[in-house]
Amino acid sequence: MTRKQKRLTLIGLAGLVLVAAVGLVLMALGDKITFFTSPSDLADGHLRPGTRLRLGGLVEPGSVERDTGTTVRFRVTDGAKSVAVSYTGILPDLFREGQGTVAEGTLAADGSFRADTVLAKHDEKYMPKEVADALKASGHWQEDAAKATPKR
Known part of the structure; x- marks a missing residue:
């Protein structure tokens, strides 16, 4: 794997983790939001x-x-x-x-x-x-x- 491919893979994984975290927060607050x-x-x-x-x-x-x-x-x-x-x-x-x-x-x-x-x-x-x-x-x-x- 080249250096550029490693960097893109890391950015992609970080993006997935961020999307998952936002999704979990919204699910947890879904019933609490007024x-x-x-x-x-x-x-x-x-x-x-x-x-x-x-x-x-x-x-x-x-x-x-x-x-x-x-x-x-x-x-x-x-x-x-x-x-x-x-x-x-x-x-x-x-x-x-x-x-x-x-x-x-x-x-x-x-x-x-x-x-x-x-x-x-x-x-x-x-x-x-x-x-x-x-x-x-x-x-x-x-x-x-x-x-x-x-x-x-």
């Missing part, structure tokens, strides 16, 4: 029930219903579409109607969302970029918040 989506994205219907994701938007005014106990039902909207969310647990102190929120959980077969974690935003300055873009597209974005949001 994607972010807006209510408009959920309305498209391209996600399967049971898919784990983060849903972000504003709590729709007049939609919060509290059951006896710690179960709360509310709707999250991006201005264009809204999604029903149910959550069992203690809500953050800053959670209220008209306020930004991010709920993490799974999509139910009926199109509703079952959250196991709810985060409340105290203003639009800390909203994820995807939620801010969805609110801008629907016309619900406030210009003062846009000036305060850092550029990426």
Whole structure:
């Protein structure tokens, strides 16, 4: 074997090891990765029930219903579409109607969302970029918040 052939063989083997390592990492993280989506994205219907994701938007005014106990039902909207969310647990102190929120959980077969974690935003300055873009597209974005949001 010549020197050039040895070098090419070594590079090829290193490439195979790298591809195998990336494949193993992606397989290990496959169930742990949580994607972010807006209510408009959920309305498209391209996600399967049971898919784990983060849903972000504003709590729709007049939609919060509290059951006896710690179960709360509310709707999250991006201005264009809204999604029903149910959550069992203690809500953050800053959670209220008209306020930004991010709920993490799974999509139910009926199109509703079952959250196991709810985060409340105290203003639009800390909203994820995807939620801010969805609110801008629907016309619900406030210009003062846009000036305060850092550029990426």
